[in-house]
Amino acid sequence: MSRSGEFEIIERLLAPLAGEGAFSLSDDAAVLPELSHGEAWVATKDAMVAGVHFLADDPPDLIARKLVRVNLSDLAAMGASPMGYLLAFALSPDCDDDWLEAFVAGLAEDQRIFGIALYGGDTVSTPGPVTLSLTALGRVERGRELRRNGARAGDAVYVSGSVGDAALGLKCLQEELAVSAGYRKTLVDRYRLPEARVRLGPALIGSATACQDVSDGLAADLGHIARRSGAGMEIEADLVPISQAARAAIAAGSGLETLPFTGGDDYELVFTAPVDAVLPDVGVPLTRIGRVVAGDGVRFMSRGGEISLRQAGWRHF
Incomplete structure (x- = not known):
């Protein structure tokens, strides 16, 4: 199996997913879009580990899309609309270029569906298992976010x-x-x-x-x-x-x-x-x-x- 190096992965596969202000992932950080007056940022992070949150032989495009969706679900639970995400993944030797290309294709598909973009992250290697982490960013009208603490008897x-x-x-x-x-x-x-x-x-x-x-x-x-x-x-x-x-x-x-x-x-x-x-x-x-x-x-x-x-x-x- 063959796998591209870190910077080739970023330039060839991930940069096309980058949003405005992410500078094609060429810098150390991104400048996030300005929010409308009265809106607040909402941020959440979930991680997924092979053998715990997904099976090692699951299709890589679906692994990527599940990673996106479990995080967007957290935004939804707060009443927030999604805007973009940061991605970090630790790839095992089993993740060759074919696996990576399918994984990124899954990210691209859900970016299209949900209208979001990539703003940065990190790529590292690991002997295993594959570990993925995504930080989702959303927006909500300030002070109107949904919380867990508002249920009252009679509801x-x-x-x-x-x-x-x-x-x-x-x-x-x-x-x-x-x-x-x-x-x-x-x-x-x-x-x-x-x-x-x-x-x-x-x-x-x-x-x-x-x-x-x-x-x-x-x-x-x-x-x-x-x-x-x-x-x-x-x-x-x-x-x-x-x-x-x-x-x-x-x-x-x-x-x-x-x-x-x-x-x-x-x-x-x-x-x-x-x-x-x-x-x-x-x-x-x-x-x-x-x-x-x-x-x-x-x-x-x-x-x-x-x-x-x-x-x-x-x-x-």
Whole structure:
């Protein structure tokens, strides 16, 4: 396998992705675009490691696009619109020029879709595993950003799209779950290429009282809102939106009934809002799944009572 040197990678592959003020990545730093009056910068950083956040044999273009989207999802959860990003990656010897070209093609595709540009970063080598880090930059009207700490007793709890698909898709890739080819593709696609709800997040400003993206699992991420808001939540398990593909996978497996509540990587938005709030219509299904109550913690309820969850979601430590 052959791989270009650091500066050739920058000049040949990454410079064409650079935004105005990044000087074709020829200098040590970029000058970021000026914001409109009353706007504030929003910044977030997520890292992805081979074998932890993606599989080593995942298509490199999809790895790149997932890296972009998990960060844009954080911006969306704050109600921010994306503007650009900084990229750092530590490449193993397995990442040859073909891998790099596909990876950069994935970046270019999502830059086109989301209207963002590259403003700089760093490229280094590592014996492994491949480690990727992206800092996403967005903008929001100052003082109107969505936070985790605004939920109040009496608010309703909502989630976008459906949950559980990505965790089940990973099980399919790890050959721990067998479903029909069509369902397998649906679930694997959700794991490899999540949706970043970049239109929904900003549209929730003025309606949502608290917001969070579902990265570590619905129960875990609801827990962040509950804890920061000093409130509790009661979720009606039967109302949680689960796709047809996920239902088929749950039926085909064993002990997977609560995975949609605890599985990560969906990157949907979960939020609270007053029961009489007018919610935005941006073409994304929004499902009311419960309510905010006095107290603390998150409880998933069924007709038979509270559902016991062995863990709320993914934890690194």
